[in-house]
Amino acid sequence: AQTVTQSQPEMSVQEAETVTLSCTYDTSENNYYLFWYKQPPSRQMILVIRQEAYKQQNATENRFSVNFQKAAKSFSLKISDSQLGDTAMYFCAFMKHHRGAGGTSYGKLTFGQGTILTVHP
Amino acid sequence: EPEVTQTPSHQVTQMGQEVILRCVPISNHLYFYWYRQILGQKVEFLVSFYNNEISEKSEIFDDQFSVERPDGSNFTLKIRSTKLEDSAMYFCASREWGLQSTEAFFGQGTRLTVV
Numbered sequence: 001a002q003t004v005t006q007s008q009p010e011m012s013v014q015e016a017e018t019v020t021l022s023c024t025y026d027t028s029e030n031n032y033y034l035f036w037y038k039q040p041p042s043r044q045m046i047l048v049i050r051q052e053a054y055k056q057q058n059a060t061e062n063r064f065s066v067n068f069q070k071a072a073k074s075f076s077l078k079i080s081d082s083q084l085g086d087t088a089m090y091f092c093a094f095m096k097h098h099r100g101a102g103g104t105s106y107g108k109l110t111f112g113q114g115t116i117l118t119v120h121p
Numbered sequence: 122e123p124e125v126t127q128t129p130s131h132q133v134t135q136m137g138q139e140v141i142l143r144c145v146p147i148s149n150h151l152y153f154y155w156y157r158q159i160l161g162q163k164v165e166f167l168v169s170f171y172n173n174e175i176s177e178k179s180e181i182f183d184d185q186f187s188v189e190r191p192d193g194s195n196f197t198l199k200i201r202s203t204k205l206e207d208s209a210m211y212f213c214a215s216r217e218w219g220l221q222s223t224e225a226f227f228g229q230g231t232r233l234t235v236v
Contacts, residue, residue, distance in 0.1 A: 033223050043210060045164070045227035052223075091164060095223065107152050107216050108177055109225060111164040 002027045002094050006112035013082045014120050020067075021077045021115050023092030029053075031097035034068065034075045035109070040088040048090070051075065053097075082119045089114045123147040127213050127228035134203055134235055142198045142231045144213030152216040153196045154225065155188065157181070157209040164212065170196065203235045 003026045013019035025034070036048040051059045051068050058066050063083075067076045079086055092112040126145040134140050146153050155167040168178040170188055187199045196215075200207055210232050214225040 035223075037227075042229065043232075044229045045212060045214075047224055047226075050223060093164075107154070107223070107225060108166050108169055109154075109156070109164075109214075110166065113163045 002029070002032075002096070002110045004092055004094050004110050004112035006092055006115050008115045009113070010116045010118070012118040012120060013079075015082055015084060017082055018078060018080045019082055019117065021079075021090050021092075021117065023075045023077070023112055025073050025075065025092070025094050025112075027073070027094065027096075029096050033095045033097070034066075035093040035095065036064070036066070036077045037091045037093055037111075038086075038088045039091065039114070040085075045091070049077065079117075084119050084121060087117060087119045089116050123226075125213055125215055125226050125228035127211075127231050129231060130229065131232045132234070134233070136205055136235055137202050140200050140203055140233065142200075142211050142213075142233070144196045144198075144215075144228055145194055146196055146213065146215030147217075147226055148194070149217065150215035150226070151218040152176075152225075153188075153190070154214040154216075155198045156212045156214065156227075158212065158230075159209045167198070167211075200233075203233075205235050208233060208235045 005024050032053045034051045038046045038048045049061045049064050063080045065078045091114045093109045128143045153170040158164045168182045169176045185201045189197050210230045212230045213228040216225045
């Protein structure tokens with residue numbers, strides 16, 4: 001079974017500064033995907049960024065980037081130029097590689113405990 | 122932009138009552154999921170559904186829970202006899218078919234309160 005650990009229950013950052021949220025995971029799988037989801041006060045889960053484990057290059061999406069260290073099973077999220085709208089709970093999530101019909105993976109996500117990020121003006 | 126829609130947004134029910142939480146996934150998606158989040162805690166997988174049958178379920182998803190896709194558009198989660206500990210936010214999610222379709226789209230959630 002996979003486990004995902006976020007060791008920072010809460011983080012805060014000043015507007016326009018950079019913050020890094022940590023995530024580690026444990027798996028025996030070689031092919032998988034990692035995600036960061038954002039949950040603002042509205043409670044809806046919004047995908048921020050994804051990383052395929054077979055890709056060495058770290059994913060980036062505008063102000064969001066990841067530091068993926070496969071050997072260390074680490075997947076941190078860096079938010080640059082933080083904005084007030086970034087205030088939210090952030091979840092790291094793991095998904096096994098989908099194996100198709102008859103396989104054992106149908107896209108189940110395993111989430112970490114979450115990190116509450118507060119961006120201060 | 123297509124989205125996953127859940128109804129109701131908030132449901133209050135008495136312990137022991139049956140509840141049905143409803144979801145309308147994105148129309149061309151083929152994988153459907155229910156997750157729950159007890160207040161302040163992490164999001165937990167309940168069940169995945171593909172090709173009109175459960176493909177995977179967690180230990181939480183016991184005999185009190187069932188899922189159904191009754192009409193090709195709705196996807197429902199039924200809790201037969203609610204307990205106080207079923208109080209949580211329930212999220213429906215859906216995903217496209219295909220090995221490269223990794224993103225799960227979530228609904229806005231249904232807050233279930235059991236009193």
